[in-house]
Amino acid sequence: MGDSNTITVDPFEEERPKETHFHARMAVLNIRENWAAWNGYKLANYFYDAEYEYFCVRNGCGTYDICGMQKYFVSGKDAEAMLNRMVTRDISEMNVDRVTYLVWCTDEGRLIDDGTVFKLGHEHFMLTCGSPSLAWLEKSCYGFKDVSIVDMSERIAALALQGPTSCEVLKKMGLKDIDTLKPFGIKHFPFGASKDKPLMVSRTGFTGDLGYELWIKPELALEMWDSLYDAGEDYHIQPFGEAALNMARMEAGFIMPLMEFNEALKTIHFRHDHTPFQLSLDWLVDFKKPHFNGRAALLKEQHDGPEYTLVKLDIEGNKPAEECNVYSDKGCENEIGYVTSAMWSPVVKANIALAMVKTKYLKGEIWAEIYYNKELRSYTKVSRCTVKEKPFWTHPRSRATPPLPY
Amino acid sequence: MNQYDAIVIGAGHNGLTNAAYLAKAGLEVLVVEKNDYIGGAAVSRELHEGWIYSSCSYVCSMMRQAIHRDLNLTKHGLLLVPYLGNVAFGDNGETLVGYTDEEANYNALRKISPHDADAMFRLHADLARYAQLIRKTLLRTPPDPTSFRPRDIDELLWLAKQFWGLGEKELYEYIRFFTMSAADYLEDYLENDLIKATMASAGIIGTALGVYSPGSAYILLHHVMGDVDGNIGAWGLARGGMGAISQSLAGALQESGGKIRLNAGVRKILVRNQKAVGVVLENGDELHANIVVSNLDAKRTFTQCMDEDDLPSGIFNKAKNFKIRGSSGKVNIALSGLPKFKGVPNNRYVNRGGQAFVGSLETMERAYDDWKHGCWSKDPFIESVIPSAWDPTVAPPGKHWMSNFVQYCPAELADGPWTPEKRNTFGQTIVDKIERYSPGFRELIVHMEVRTPHEIEAEVGLTEGNIFQGELTIDQLLFNRPFPGYAQYRMPIKNMYMCGSSTHPGGGVSSACGANAAREILMDLRLDNTVPDDDFYDE
Known part of the structure; x- marks a missing residue:
């Protein structure tokens, strides 16, 4: 037992999961102490009762911590061309402040990961995905002069707000005209003392119902949480964990890595990964656009049938x-x-x-x-x-x- | 058009279920309803702007999942949300919080009685075993024990097999269980009065019996045998109120071409040559049908909608003496905020669950004594739930409503008929009692709907306001429901059937009575059965 002057060093510090930007609030609500992990971060499996949380998503609204999601800024004159060569969907027609769901493949047409691209400016994109992809992104820049990749994963706090009352909660929080935001649209809002618009909201999610994702710098994360929970109090807001998310996404028919697909770059046996066609993601493959990774293999797959x-x-x-x-x-x-x-x-x-x-x-x-x-x-x-x-x-x-x- | 294949009387949830399955089999079906809204006792009503009450039934656990799935009630707007936790209040302010989490629940019980915390495991296992057997009979037609038809013999053998499957010792226990009182049954397991009273309260709900009356043990089982998504004993709320169940059934019915006529109370069931041929409405309209199905209770059906002369001798008397005593009231209260209760942790989960104002076994028995003497209980048992704490659609944001089921409240008072003044005094009794446990409760009240058996009978049509359409005692269960010899949904008049809770398996929002009756009707018409088999988690 050391006295209060003793500096105690946690010998397990390096091994413990990291805490996300919302951890301070979530830890209080995690009555069951049931934590899972995602990309090195602590993430609740459930807070109180998995099924209860699932019902909050279907009946009121729930928040899901997506700090563990990987986020990359892809910027520069060649950013769009580089992404368009990497992914199977055509992103050249995207407008600013729009989001699109997509996948990217190896040369053999095998799925590496799925994710979303946010078009934040004409030469500025954000790519999000479940697994770290920095190495592949940098490899994909080969041949492009003006493109930079910045890993923003730890520098953006992100929280999903999903469920029927989610729009009302954001309205109550003071996000003006949030109800005019279309699915896969992005809007920026003022928040706190800041003069600019530090809060980005996208109408996206993984539950198959009405929902939004909130993106903000880490310094404002807890303030945003508090503001959201104050507004949500009368709209049945509740944090939900991985267990409830998994239920909701299954009902929506969304795929998960390590469930529906094995990421190609991590697969040992060549028959154990998948093409987008096998995953019924044909609609994400656009052969009309210029060359992209895996095109030839995917053409063959389309011809032969998966x-x-x-x-x-x-x-x-x-x-x-x-x-x-x-x-x-x-x-x-x-x-x-x-x-x-x-x-x-x-x-x-x-x-x-x-x-x-x-x-x-x-x-x-x-x-x-x-x-x-x-x-x-x-x-x-x-x-x-x-x-x-x-x-x-x-x-x-x-x-x-x-x-x-x- | 006034000629139909089938007319169903009463757009309660069983009537709508029955009609939906008949329509699904291709019949032209009309449901006639006396009110200008559907739902019977599974109804949502906006009596004060912004607040939607489940005026009568308020939670459900027996709704047959197989029917929900088969009729695709989700597509028709039904979302059943389970609610967690329950707090029981004792006479002297002691509280018992029931948690969904097994460990938390054990710790809470242990604080009051380590013995009972332990004994509760055996009690739940035994109840689960009994419930498992009864649950299997819900979507089946009871056999006629005096019949030699192969179908009845098969069904009797099936039933016997289920019973024998329990083992010899359990068989004795089971038979005892059917005739015991809830309090006596629990005596074998528990020692703490508050815990006993909490468990025993399920044995009196909707029934004119006390916790010490023989037969109340079975009622207890009736209330714990349900489940929500396989969580045995769990209770669910319908999003949008209980009317959402009726609305979704109506959606399924209309999808198959069935029709509903509102403001169409039935004056008489038309009988020609010992056959039901249609109905006469209160406005004098005559509607004809090959089949008439009554979703009204047995007493109302035979003593009010039929001529004694049209019935075989004996049936009229059986109906007159059918045990359907009113014993409960319902007080729906709109609130300007969420009430706080003394001795209950103020967290986002616990103060949102249900409340059971049980007092003690003695308080509950004395409450029953008041009823026997023809007045409402001075210190009643109240079972409450705050649906708005779970459902954002039934009250304005930040506002709430509390459903209070009150026992006991007689249909007839010793000091003369019910009057609005007496009804208000009854309502105040409830508010006073809640105020004792939740100081400041009265100030939160925005609107109140007080329903004694008198209002329930007048508005819903349930005789004496009995929520089960007839008491659930062994003399009125299984092949005795509603009367011996008439438990297979066919009534003594040809082409006439019953499909309400007066039939097997009895009260509760289960859709089982309506579905079972539809299966029998389709069999008589030699049409393909459209009713699904039940589906169990514990098979």
Whole structure:
């Protein structure tokens, strides 16, 4: 026991997860002390109850800490051309203050990561993604003279605000005309004592419902949190963790790394990564634009058709089909694919899953062999699956401008 | 047009469910409703601008998930949100906070009684076992134990198999359980009075029984057997109020071409040659149908909507004596802010859950004594929930409303009929009691809707304001519901059926009665069944 004058050094300091810019507020609300980690940062798995938090997102609104997300400024005269060569989607038509979702691939057409590009100025972009991508970005600059990459990951505090009441909360917070912001639009707002507009809001998110993402410099992070929570008090605001996010994104049909896809640059076996076509992201590949990474391979993939296709499944019964294989027959003799994510959807009241299924079997019967546990005993159940074309959960308010009343 | 394949009387949730499944099978269906709004007792009403009350039923846990899924009620606007936590208040201000988190809940119980904290695990396991069995019967038609039809024999064998599956010891326990009082049943597990009273309160809700009355143990089970998304015993709120359930069912019905006619109370069910052929509305309109389905309670159906002469002898008397005593009131209170309660942690979760003003076993029994003597309880049991703390759509931002279910409140008072003055005094009794636990509560009140059994009967149509359409005692359960010999939804008049909570499996917003009746009707019409099988988490 040292006295108060002793300087104690935490021998584990280097090993402990870093704390995000919002940690001080989130730590108080993390009653269950249930932390996960993301890119070296502490991130709540859940704060109080995962399902409760999920319902806050569907019923009121919730905040999700995205400080752990990677953010890169890509700037310079060649920034647009460089990004356009790197990603599969055409970003040359983008307007300033718009965001677009996209993916980028290896020369073999295998998916490296997905993310969003924010066009902040004519020669100034922000790329966000789940995994550190600095090395690949710098490699992608090869041949371009005027482009600079700056890793802003630690220099921008970011918080997602998602759910039906989210627009009302921002209005109450004083963000003028926030309701005129269109999906994938960006607006800048004054905040605090600052004379400029330090708060950037994009109408983006990962829950399939109305939602926004708030971007601000770290010094203002806690002030922004407080202002948001003051405004949100009467609109059922609640922090949510990774568990609730995972439920919401599955219902929206969004893909996650290490669930639906293995990042190509981290994949050992060449058959274990994916093309955008396999992930049903055909709409993100634009062959009409000039050359881009993986073009030739993707043209071939488009011509041949992907061996596997990611599909949405509605499964009989209520046992989540986690980590199970799917078959073309009830006897489970002909294996045709595997489930990537699965859950019981509380809002839709359906047993849902995303699954990679051999494309040629998609028209036929699909059966899942589900394993579940009951008081230490293991059981097996074979359930019929139906392919769904649309996301399990959508709401018209998520596309409407101004958003529909909550 | 006044000719239909089927007419369903009453646009409550079971009537709408029944109609939706008949319409799905291709029948031309009309639902007639006496009020100018649908929902019956699953209704949302804006009685004060900006506040939306669930005027009658206020939470649900028995809603059949299989039906929700099958009729795609989510698409029709239904979102069921589970609510967490519950605080029970004792006579002397002691509180017991019930947490969803098992560890937190154990610690809270342990503070009051380490013995009970431990015993609660066994109690929950036993209740879960009993509930598991009953739950399996919800979406099935009860067998007729006196019939030799293969279908009844099969169903009886199935039922027997389920019972035998419990094991010999449990079988005895189970039979005891059906006839015991809630208080006696809990005596075997618990020692602390507040904990016992809290658990026992589920045994009296909606029933003219006390915590010490035989039969109340089963009612307890009826209230803990539900689940929300597999969380057994959890309760959910419908976003937008309970009317959202009825509205979504109406959406499903209309999608299949079914129709609803409002302001169309039924004066009589038309009977020709021992067959139901239609209805006469209160305005004199005659509507004809091949099938008539009553979603009204058994007493109202037979004693008010039918001529005694049209019925086989005995049925009229059975209906007259059907046990459907009114025992509860409902007080909906609009509030200018969230009330704070003494002895309850003031955090964003706990003061938003439900409240149970239980007092003690003795207080609850004395509350029952008042009812027996023909007056409302002077110190009533109140079960409350603040839906606006969970649902942003039912009160203006920052404002709230509190649903208070009150037991006991008789349908008939010893000192003469109900009057508006007596109703107000009853309402004040409730406010006074809450004020004791939440000083300053009275100042928060913006508007109040006080409903005694008198108002519930007059507005909703439930005889004596009985929320279950008939008490849930063993003599009126399973193949005895509503009467022995008539438990399979077919009534003594040909082409006439019942689909309300007076039938198996009884009260609660479950959609099960309506769905079960639809399956029987379709079977009689030799049409393909449109009703799904139930789906269980614990199979």
